[in-house]
Amino acid sequence: MQSMPDTPPLVDAEPLTGHLWVQELPTGGQFRFQVANSGRLTFGTADRTFDTVKAVPLSHRRTAMTVSERLNRGALRTALDDPTQITFFGTATRNEGISYDWMALPPFVGTDVWSDTQDGLLAPDAATTVYERLNLPTLPAITKEAPADHTDLTQYEDGTGFPPSAWRDGAAAGILIRDKTGGRAQVWRVDVTDSIPASPPDTATDLAAQYATSDRIERTVAALRDRGHTPTVDAIRDQLVADVAREAYTNFYHDDDFVVPPDAFHAAVGERVQKHRHDQ
Incomplete structure (x- = not known):
């Protein structure tokens, strides 16, 4: 299974070129999975892999449940002779201080698809199509195919350009920006927090x-x-x-x-x- 792609902060990223996809990014942990020829799933966090849903840490387990239940294995078998050539990447959504409508926000949202055949990540539009065919949710688009030369990304650096969230009242917490050549960046609103962690219980x-x-x-x-x-x-x-x-x-x-x-x-x-x- 491939490692999660590195996504630098927008201020540190290399210039993005061509046509850009800008999507809302919810809070959560890194999550990846791979499908064997038998249909069996292997799940992964950023640095560990697991062979069953119950082996996945509680911090990511609801995500593993969702992928296991919703994944259209038949569509995957039809599309690929060897599904092990593909690694799927996404976010295990969870409350990290920002409240969402938890019925609306899926436990898993797919972001990227790695192809061994292409030795790289699929373009954002292709990855979105893959997730749709496999019955798995992906990130809502803020803009698609926006020319990089005519897109003002500085609006995200200071937080003024964050659009309303698809999953919560208020602005989006994070933004993922990608071009079609592998360039990518993310930016988060540091001023957004909805909750303060409670004191740990005794038992x-x-x-x-x-x-x-x-x-x-x-x-x-x-x-x-x-x-x-x-x-x-x-x-x-x-x-x-x-x-x-x-x-x-x-x-x-x-x-x-x-x-x-x-x-x-x-x-x-x-x-x-x-x-x-x-x-x-």
């Missing part, structure tokens, strides 16, 4: 009580049924844990470490789900 039981409420459990049951899954206790627990770790990431992670032992949190959520189902 996994406290954290579960805060997030695995009866209302949240029922919403998780409905979401599972909507996607054709049987809402078993284990399925509800796994879905709920992955969802809240994404939506309240800054409350679950301090200095890149989960604030309580993850296994204990899973167990505490499972107990609450079991009790809720028993009491119905």
Whole structure:
């Protein structure tokens, strides 16, 4: 699996040329995946790879779930004799201090596609088409095919040109800018923050009580049924844990470490789900 492409800040990037794609970039972690000839998925963060959804860290697990469920493997097999020649790159969206409409913002948004055959990244328009055919979401376009010579990128450097977000009230938090020759840059609004991380809870039981409420459990049951899954206790627990770790990431992670032992949190959520189902 190829490594994530480096995307420098706009102020440090080489001049972009030709025609530009400018897209909204949500907050989140780097995520990549590859598909074997059998259809089996290998997932990756920036520096590690994983063979199953459950092996993926909680910080990225909801993303792995989404890719596993939504990926159109048939379309991929039809398009490629050897899918291992392709590495997919994107963002594992999560709350890093900026609140989104979490029902609207997909857990995964695809950004780039690496082709071993071409020994490089596909152009932005080609990558977008690939993701659409594979039933995976990609970044919303702010502008497409804008001539670089006539595009004022300084509007993004000072934050004045950030457009409204497709996924939240207010302006976009980040912008990804790419040309068709591999040039790329990103810029973030440093003045945007919607939340302050809460103080870490004392125990996994406290954290579960805060997030695995009866209302949240029922919403998780409905979401599972909507996607054709049987809402078993284990399925509800796994879905709920992955969802809240994404939506309240800054409350679950301090200095890149989960604030309580993850296994204990899973167990505490499972107990609450079991009790809720028993009491119905």
